[in-house]
Amino acid sequence: xxxxxxxxxxxxxxxxxxxxxxxxxxxxxxxxxxxxxxxxxxxxxxxxxxxxxxxxxxxxxxxxxxxxxxxxxxxxxxxxxxxxxxxxxxxxxxxxxxxxxxxxxxxxxxxxxxxxxxxxxxxxxxxxxxxxxxxxxxxxxxxxxxxxxxxxxxxxxxxxxxxxxxxxxxxxxxxxxxxxxxxxxxxxxxxxxxxxxxxxxxxxxxxxxxxxxxx
Amino acid sequence: xxxxxxxxxxxxxxxxxxxxxxxxxxxxxxxxxxxxxxxxxxxxxxxxxxxxxxxxxxxxxxxxxxxxxxxxxxxxxxxxxxxxxxxxxxxxxxxxxxxxxxxxxxxxxxxxxxxxxxxxxxxxxxxxxxxxxxxxxxxxxxxxxxxxxxxxxxxxxxxxxxxxxxxxxxxxxxxxxxxxxxxxxxxxxxxxxxxxxxxxxxxxxxxxxxxxxxxxxxxxxxxxxxxxxxxxxxxxxxxxxxxxxxxxxxxxxxxxxxxxxxxxxxxxxxxxxxxxxxxxxxxxxxxxxxxxxxxxxxxxxxxxxxxxxxxxxxxxxxxxxxxxxxxxxxxxxxxxxxxxxxxxxxxxxxxxxxxxxxxxxxxxxxxxxxxxxxxxxxxxxxxxxxxxxxxxxxxxxxxxxxxxxxxxxxxxxxxxxxxxxxxxxxxxxxxxxxxxxxxxxxxxxxxxxxxxxxxxxxxxxxxxxxxxxxxxxxxxxxxxxxxxxxxxxxxxxxxxxx
Numbered sequence: 001x002x003x004x005x006x007x008x009x010x011x012x013x014x015x016x017x018x019x020x021x022x023x024x025x026x027x028x029x030x031x032x033x034x035x036x037x038x039x040x041x042x043x044x045x046x047x048x049x050x051x052x053x054x055x056x057x058x059x060x061x062x063x064x065x066x067x068x069x070x071x072x073x074x075x076x077x078x079x080x081x082x083x084x085x086x087x088x089x090x091x092x093x094x095x096x097x098x099x100x101x102x103x104x105x106x107x108x109x110x111x112x113x114x115x116x117x118x119x120x121x122x123x124x125x126x127x128x129x130x131x132x133x134x135x136x137x138x139x140x141x142x143x144x145x146x147x148x149x150x151x152x153x154x155x156x157x158x159x160x161x162x163x164x165x166x167x168x169x170x171x172x173x174x175x176x177x178x179x180x181x182x183x184x185x186x187x188x189x190x191x192x193x194x195x196x197x198x199x200x201x202x203x204x205x206x207x208x209x210x211x212x213x214x215x
Numbered sequence: 216x217x218x219x220x221x222x223x224x225x226x227x228x229x230x231x232x233x234x235x236x237x238x239x240x241x242x243x244x245x246x247x248x249x250x251x252x253x254x255x256x257x258x259x260x261x262x263x264x265x266x267x268x269x270x271x272x273x274x275x276x277x278x279x280x281x282x283x284x285x286x287x288x289x290x291x292x293x294x295x296x297x298x299x300x301x302x303x304x305x306x307x308x309x310x311x312x313x314x315x316x317x318x319x320x321x322x323x324x325x326x327x328x329x330x331x332x333x334x335x336x337x338x339x340x341x342x343x344x345x346x347x348x349x350x351x352x353x354x355x356x357x358x359x360x361x362x363x364x365x366x367x368x369x370x371x372x373x374x375x376x377x378x379x380x381x382x383x384x385x386x387x388x389x390x391x392x393x394x395x396x397x398x399x400x401x402x403x404x405x406x407x408x409x410x411x412x413x414x415x416x417x418x419x420x421x422x423x424x425x426x427x428x429x430x431x432x433x434x435x436x437x438x439x440x441x442x443x444x445x446x447x448x449x450x451x452x453x454x455x456x457x458x459x460x461x462x463x464x465x466x467x468x469x470x471x472x473x474x475x476x477x478x479x480x481x482x483x484x485x486x487x488x489x490x491x492x493x494x495x496x497x498x499x500x501x502x503x504x505x506x507x508x509x510x511x512x513x514x515x516x517x518x519x520x521x522x523x524x525x526x527x528x529x530x531x532x533x534x535x536x537x538x539x540x541x542x543x544x545x546x547x548x549x550x551x552x553x554x555x556x557x558x559x560x561x562x563x564x565x566x567x568x569x570x571x572x573x574x575x576x577x578x579x580x581x582x583x584x585x586x587x588x589x590x591x592x593x594x595x596x597x598x599x600x601x602x603x604x605x606x607x608x609x610x611x612x613x614x615x616x617x618x619x620x621x622x623x624x625x626x627x628x629x630x631x632x633x634x635x636x637x638x639x640x641x642x643x644x645x646x647x648x649x650x651x652x653x654x655x656x657x658x659x660x661x662x663x664x665x666x667x668x669x670x671x672x673x674x675x676x677x678x679x680x681x682x683x684x685x686x687x688x689x690x691x692x693x694x695x696x697x698x699x700x701x702x703x704x705x706x707x708x709x710x711x712x713x
Contacts (some may be wrong), residue, residue, distance in 0.1 A: 028554070086229070091228070167554075169551065170553055203701075209556075
């Protein structure tokens with residue numbers, strides 16, 4: 001195991017799963033990654049019970065507790081500041097617009113990503129993992145949800161569930177035993193209703209984008 | 216017509232989301248690109264004159280535009296309450312019931328599949344003749360058809376869409392060329408005198424009332440694609456306005472362009488000669504209306520239009536397959552995406568169908584333009600007609616349970632009128648299917664093709680009934696499309712802009 005084993009934050013892990021471990025190229029369409037990371041950022045707030053997720057609203061419940069990092073703190077502030085309730089899918093769509101660059105920025109600050117340049121100049125800048133090995137650490141964390149022989153964790157299951165929801169199922173399956181995705185479905189069903197809703201909403205938003213040809 | 220919405224200041228999130236969403240022009244372009252005007256003007260109309268031997272085609276476009284306008288009233292009203300990219304079967308599932316919905320889903324799949332593969336039958340021979348004339352390349356029609364098939368298969372797997380502006384430029388050029396050809400044709404009528412005969416309602420029943428059934432199927436075929444606007448409901452800036460406006464404008468544009476082009480062809484060739492001229496000239500019936508440059512441009516654009524239409528329908532078909540796979544109505548593997556969110560399995564199924572049909576027609580030596588393009592194309596159009604009729608009934612049923620604040624006109628009167636008229640047309644079309652295909656009465660094709668819908672519908676209904684008894688949880692999610700994952704009803708569209 002290398003020095004860097006990941007931040008353990010769901011969105012950071014999902015970012016690493018969704019991008020190539022060496023060249024940093026995305027495995028998904030930009031909008032799908034954005035929606036997956038938006039779901040993951042909200043999952044980071046759902047896990048410690050800071051927010052509740054329903055189809056028709058996302059509500060901040062633990063106003064006294066403040067998330068440690070600036071990115072999720074900003075999301076909580078935004079949730080509180082919004083004068084009226086919005087359905088979960090609107091929040092996902094809203095956060096998805098900037099989630100990829102936000103999470104990349106957070107990974108850069110944590111020392112996991114560094115700026116690289118595409119060989120084709122018009123493609124602009126790209127973020128590449130500092131250490132290819134550490135980019136695999138998230139798969140270990142998600143592994144419990146994929147393998148009946150292992151003990152799943154709540155955050156690992158949420159990570160794997162969100163990864164599958166945004167289209168990374170086939171990539172996850174490479175790191176699990178046969179029938180890993182079927183097992184994942186069963187494990188996700190045991191999550192608390194908020195995380196289940198979040199995963200289902202993310203899945204619906206990505207499917208909807210695929211179907212309306214606007215991924 | 217529209218329900219008044221309370222206006223509330225919606226700062227922040229909603230406004231920021233609205234910035235990324237589509238307005239009427241974008242939705243209209245999406246719809247018209249699927250309609251592919253030159254494919255119909257140069258492909259369907261001349262072939263329809265030739266095969267049916269009927270001259271009331273221009274009047275039929277106007278009449279069908281009015282009937283589809285009536286249909287659209289209820290259709291867009293229901294779009295405000297149900298959002299699902301697989302529109303027809305979702306509406307039918309919610310209005311009539313899920314079992315009938317599964318039957319309708321398979322009918323829709325077969326219809327769009329017929330429409331898609333049929334286009335190879337027009338692309339092949341026209342590309343072959345263009346290449347022979349301009350490039351000196353001589354190859355059979357099916358070689359070109361397979362070429363187009365291969366490119367569409369690869370584009371489907373790479374998920375490279377022809378970008379919006381390319382389609383926009385092609386579409387604008389297509390409409391400009393059709394209008395120019397139309398004006399030129401009308402300025403040079405047969406015998407120097409412009410005849411309005413083909414626009415007369417009398418021409419709709421020239422050979423008895425059954426004539427209208429045949430003409431209506433041809434006209435509906437021309438309009439196919441207008442129903443696609445609700446696909447973008449969740450992407451629209453002001454879905455309550457954007458989707459209806461785009462639908463009505465599309466209907467109006469299509470009606471004027473097609474009726475005008477069909478009228479100009481008949482006027483230029485002469486009403487009594489147009490059928491014979493169509494038989495000799497094919498798509499040249501349109502191209503011959505203008506001068507040399509216009510004609511060359513039109514021929515080239517005809518090929519790009521056919522290709523774009525084949526790609527657009529390929530996308531419609533995989534969308535249906537994928538949505539049904541997600542709902543587990545079709546095998547779940549069809550509802551999965553590979554890398555880059557590409558629904559590979561769904562896309563490949565349609566590619567396999569296309570390949571099988573092209574190979575079968577090539578091996579059988581059947582004429583591609585009449586049998587593949589027109590027979591399968593019109594049969595696809597007939598399938599859409601069935602769905603339009605069923606959807607109208609579904610709209611009435613849906614709003615009967617709950618008016619949802621829609622006016623009596625949009626929830627009851629207009630859809631009921633549309634249901635009666637469309638059902639009447641279906642009956643007339645079935646009775647006169649042989650005329651539609653240009654074959655003697657009793658010919659096997661004239662009952663096998665329409666009966667294929669009966670077969671898949673019955674199979675779908677049986678499958679739906681089986682799902683209800685064996686897998687009630689999956690059954691409950693039928694018609695939810697992308698929202699099958701949440702198990703909640705797809706949200707009604709909301710107006711996101713101020």
